[in-house]
Amino acid sequence: MKNIKLKINNKTRELAVRDSELLIEMLRDRLGLLGTKYSCLEGDCGVCTVLLDGKNVLSCLILAADADGHEVTTIEGIAQKGVLHPLQESFVKNGAIQCGFCTPGMILAAKALLDKDPSPTDGEIASGLDGNLCRCTGYIKIIDAVRQASQRLKDGK
Amino acid sequence: MENRTTSPVGKSVPRVDARKKATGEAVYAFDLNMPGMLVGKMLRSPHPHAKILSIDTSKAQNLEGVAAVITAEDTFKIKFGSNEFFFPNTVDQMALESEKVRYIGDEIAAVAAVDEETAQKALSLISVKYEVLPAVFDAVSAMKPGAPQIHNAMNNIGVMMPVQFGDADKALKASDYIREDVFVLQSAAHCALEPHVSLGRYEVSGGRVTLWTSTQAPFKVREALAKVLKMAETDIRVVKLDVGGGFGGKLEMFPMDFAACLLSKKSGGLPVKIYCTRHEEFSFTRRKHPMIYKLKSGVKRDGTLMAITGEVIADGGAYCSYGPTVIAAAIMRIFMVYKITNIRIMGFRVYTNNPICGAIRGFGGVQSGFAFESHMDMLARGIGMDPVEFRLKNATDPDMTTINKLILSSNGLKDCIKKAAEASGWKNKYAKAKDGSKNTVKGIGMAVAADVMGSKMYKAHESAGSIIKVEEDGSVYLFTGAADTGQGSDTAMAQIAAQELGIAYERVRVKAADTEITPFDTGSFASRVTFISGNATKNAAADAKRQILEVVACELKLEKDELDIRDEQVVKKQDGSVIISFDRAIQLCYSFNYGHLIIGRGSYNPKTTPIDFRTGEGNVSGSYGFEAQVAEVEVNKKTGQVKVLKMYDVHDIGYPINPASVHGQIEGSIIMGIGYTLYEDLKFSEGRVVNPSFSKYRIPRATDTIPIESIFIETNDPQGPFGAKGMGEASLLPTAAAIANAVYDAIGVQIKDLPITPQKVLKALKEKEAV
Numbered sequence: 001m002k003n004i005k006l007k008i009n010n011k012t013r014e015l016a017v018r019d020s021e022l023l024i025e026m027l028r029d030r031l032g033l034l035g036t037k038y039s040c041l042e043g044d045c046g047v048c049t050v051l052l053d054g055k056n057v058l059s060c061l062i063l064a065a066d067a068d069g070h071e072v073t074t075i076e077g078i079a080q081k082g083v084l085h086p087l088q089e090s091f092v093k094n095g096a097i098q099c100g101f102c103t104p105g106m107i108l109a110a111k112a113l114l115d116k117d118p119s120p121t122d123g124e125i126a127s128g129l130d131g132n133l134c135r136c137t138g139y140i141k142i143i144d145a146v147r148q149a150s151q152r153l154k155d156g157k
Numbered sequence: 158m159e160n161r162t163t164s165p166v167g168k169s170v171p172r173v174d175a176r177k178k179a180t181g182e183a184v185y186a187f188d189l190n191m192p193g194m195l196v197g198k199m200l201r202s203p204h205p206h207a208k209i210l211s212i213d214t215s216k217a218q219n220l221e222g223v224a225a226v227i228t229a230e231d232t233f234k235i236k237f238g239s240n241e242f243f244f245p246n247t248v249d250q251m252a253l254e255s256e257k258v259r260y261i262g263d264e265i266a267a268v269a270a271v272d273e274e275t276a277q278k279a280l281s282l283i284s285v286k287y288e289v290l291p292a293v294f295d296a297v298s299a300m301k302p303g304a305p306q307i308h309n310a311m312n313n314i315g316v317m318m319p320v321q322f323g324d325a326d327k328a329l330k331a332s333d334y335i336r337e338d339v340f341v342l343q344s345a346a347h348c349a350l351e352p353h354v355s356l357g358r359y360e361v362s363g364g365r366v367t368l369w370t371s372t373q374a375p376f377k378v379r380e381a382l383a384k385v386l387k388m389a390e391t392d393i394r395v396v397k398l399d400v401g402g403g404f405g406g407k408l409e410m411f412p413m414d415f416a417a418c419l420l421s422k423k424s425g426g427l428p429v430k431i432y433c434t435r436h437e438e439f440s441f442t443r444r445k446h447p448m449i450y451k452l453k454s455g456v457k458r459d460g461t462l463m464a465i466t467g468e469v470i471a472d473g474g475a476y477c478s479y480g481p482t483v484i485a486a487a488i489m490r491i492f493m494v495y496k497i498t499n500i501r502i503m504g505f506r507v508y509t510n511n512p513i514c515g516a517i518r519g520f521g522g523v524q525s526g527f528a529f530e531s532h533m534d535m536l537a538r539g540i541g542m543d544p545v546e547f548r549l550k551n552a553t554d555p556d557m558t559t560i561n562k563l564i565l566s567s568n569g570l571k572d573c574i575k576k577a578a579e580a581s582g583w584k585n586k587y588a589k590a591k592d593g594s595k596n597t598v599k600g601i602g603m604a605v606a607a608d609v610m611g612s613k614m615y616k617a618h619e620s621a622g623s624i625i626k627v628e629e630d631g632s633v634y635l636f637t638g639a640a641d642t643g644q645g646s647d648t649a650m651a652q653i654a655a656q657e658l659g660i661a662y663e664r665v666r667v668k669a670a671d672t673e674i675t676p677f678d679t680g681s682f683a684s685r686v687t688f689i690s691g692n693a694t695k696n697a698a699a700d701a702k703r704q705i706l707e708v709v710a711c712e713l714k715l716e717k718d719e720l721d722i723r724d725e726q727v728v729k730k731q732d733g734s735v736i737i738s739f740d741r742a743i744q745l746c747y748s749f750n751y752g753h754l755i756i757g758r759g760s761y762n763p764k765t766t767p768i769d770f771r772t773g774e775g776n777v778s779g780s781y782g783f784e785a786q787v788a789e790v791e792v793n794k795k796t797g798q799v800k801v802l803k804m805y806d807v808h809d810i811g812y813p814i815n816p817a818s819v820h821g822q823i824e825g826s827i828i829m830g831i832g833y834t835l836y837e838d839l840k841f842s843e844g845r846v847v848n849p850s851f852s853k854y855r856i857p858r859a860t861d862t863i864p865i866e867s868i869f870i871e872t873n874d875p876q877g878p879f880g881a882k883g884m885g886e887a888s889l890l891p892t893a894a895a896i897a898n899a900v901y902d903a904i905g906v907q908i909k910d911l912p913i914t915p916q917k918v919l920k921a922l923k924e925k926e927a928v
Contacts, residue, residue: 037401039350099401100178101402101643136644140862141824
């Protein structure tokens with residue numbers, strides 16, 4: 001076991017984690033943050049994407065202990081006081097959500113992209129989401145949603 | 158209520174479940190955790206074909222932390238299957254096999270333990286003695302005399318299905334041009350991102366069980382569980398939560414569903430969760446039938462399609478699953494698109510010792526779409542006819558009865574073809590001279606398809622039911638058996654209910670797919686939900702509306718037949734003049750004198766006729782959907798790489814309940830279709846899947862997506878709810894042929910073997926040069 005201290009969705013947490021505990025296990029099993037989905041556990045599909053210090057990472061490939069001292073953001077952490085993040089709002093409005101299983105990871109990967117580059121081209125959006133698989137939408141409405149959200153964020157609305 | 162969307166049908170309202178999915182609050186089966194919950198695991202056969210001599214579970218049972226171990230000895234050894242009503246011979250699988258295993262992955266035991274590590278260890282402690290039998294891994298070999306016998310089926314043929322009308326031989330003789338082609342199609346995986354999960358909890362005192370499972374068909378799961386567990390259907394509650402995609406892969410009861418229930422019972426009622434790893438998803442759930450199509454057809458010089466003959470051989474794997482439905486789709490969909498009167502095709506589904514094939518978006522329609530639509534293009538070219546003209550000449554019409562007695566009422570196929578040609582600029586692009594000096598060449602290709610709205614092959618009826626409950630404050634519950642797995646049926650049902658009831662979409666809360674509280678529904682498959690469950694919901698809403706209007710008419714001394722509810726007001730039908738508000742009407746219903754609880758109910762069973770499986774005659778669906786697709790590709794002659802540049806999809810959807818959802822289905826289908834056409838290929842070695850991960854089995858990624866122009870043809874189907882048709886499968890059916898035909902247009906070679914890999918393109922180009 002190891003004692004770690006980290007920020008999760010803007011709250012400081014102190015936890016004792018197993019040496020082999022994955023970040024996804026800590027988030028889901030210990031903290032009940034079930035929006036981080038669980039699918040391949042091999043780093044291939046992207047549904048467990050979270051933000052580590054603002055960068056999108058796969059929580060199935062990171063040990064919880066290695067998040068010590070860092071800042072983790074999950075899908076539960078991006079809406080502010082019940083108001084959806086512009087990306088969430090845009091995914092809802094643009095029909096970018098079908099089964100929804102890829103959605104949390106997709107939105108977080110898109111957030112990491114827009115935080116770094118507020119005006120990506122469609123090609124850059126696709127590249128930014130390339131590690132996040134979706135079997136339902138064909139990605140078209142997802143790319144639409146990210147493009148529209150980037151516009152809204154720039155307009156400060 | 159702030160946002161009010163009245164008359165929501167035809168509007169792209171946000172989905173009812175979109176917000177909870179965007180915030181991570183949606184609950185999928187794996188997200189359910191319960192006190193005392195155990196982890197269950199399945200013991201699977203390591204052999205493709207073997208006799209089970211003995212199973213010793215004593216060591217596993219004695220391991221600390223193990224709560225229960227089950228084998229076939231704990232079961233009634235009852236077989237289950239998916240096409241039992243019409244094909245009792247295809248009921249061939251047991252929840253746990255006891256005598257023989259037939260593929261690598263066949264379930265023979267299951268354990269429940271306190272954690273995953275213990276469960277895994279318990280599996281390794283179960284000792285099974287096998288006598289390994291000779292195995293067979295391809296359908297053609299399996300049909301030969303002397304091949305290993307997998308079931309008690311002659312030549313391992315599990316399903317044999319003909320279609321036969323007219324005199325095909327005579328019509329071939331009367332043809333001006335005849336050609337024979339062989340098409341080969343590979344296996345593929347569904348790749349729903351949510352793996353299969355089953356969580357069972359047995360209630361010891363009541364002798365009842367609840368199963369939370371990732372399913373497209375909770376009532377079908379319940380039916381199979383009731384059969385194999387010998388329990389009443391009311392003692393089994395199957396609950397569908399949010400489901401992370403299905404695509405046909407979650408359409409049956411799986412041994413893990415059964416095991417989760419029985420392990421919980423044997424553990425004294427502790428809940429048991431079993432889930433598939435991604436490796437298990439790829440290797441042991443269901444997959445697409447690989448098929449071989451041998452077709453020989455003839456046409457007149459004027460383009461008249463004279464005769465189609467042929468044979469389809471499908472590798473079905475170890476058990477039958479939805480085999481009959483798949484074969485029916487593989488050989489019968491042709492009648493919906495072409496006016497063919499002389500036809501003879503024999504379909505065979507053959508047992509092998511490969512993993513089980515089953516339903517996957519389109520059943521056998523994807524295979525059929527590639528083979529027939531490539532073949533049709535080649536027939537057209539053979540007589541020097543433009544493939545668009547050829548299709549227009551032979552396409553089916555509205556209000557016609559086909560030779561096999563399909564009743565096509567609304568039919569926009571010809572409009573789809575014309576519009577697709579127009580939108581894609583076909584005339585200026587097709588069969589144009591190519592610049593021979595360039596490595597990359599562009600091409601254009603078309604294919605058409607049709608789709609059923611349900612297929613009555615699973616039970617005597619294909620009904621769905623809905624209940625509408627209007628509460629005292631005017632908010633509305635809709636209980637529907639329809640299973641939303643991401644396609645958006647909860648939203649479509651809410652829109653239909655609100656439209657019929659004349660109220661705002663936002664008033665409706667949907668409670669769906671829980672066998673204990675919602676009406677029956679056969680499930681989400683065969684593009685049936687909007688059409689069938691939609692009609693049931695419309696009927697329920699109409700019933701609720703009638704009850705409300707009766708109260709209003711009685712109180713205000715008006716004729717109820719003269720009243721309607723529109724835009725949240727009770728109005729006079731004739732002039733639309735407002736009588737009272739919907740809210741006031743509900744207050745009246747629940748007032749001192751009336752106290753009338755508004756509970757509307759509706760069901761719907763499509764008007765069909767039984768199929769005669771000796772000929773293929775029968776009207777399988779209540780209505781039919783149609784479409785034409787055009788692919789524009791670029792082929793690199795040096796590398797063999799095929800790049801799809803753009804797809805056009807023109808679709809007779811009847812009327813779109815939710816246009817954004819309909820476009821979403823079309824876009825998703827096409828991108829899935831491009832994956833199957835160009836690279837998806839589930840590969841096997843001696844019955845073992847060799848690429849069971851997303852890193853080895855590539856599916857389309859965000860960077861693989863392409864521009865899609867999706868156009869609707871609105872035919873307002875007379876039987877569809879508000880004119881709507883189902884369309885969840887159709888757009889996947891023509892994609893492969895449209896691309897293959899475009900590749901031909903680019904480089905003059907027809908690839909008849911999917912996927913169209915660079916190696917196959919280069920080989921075909923080389924062979925062409927050699928000629």
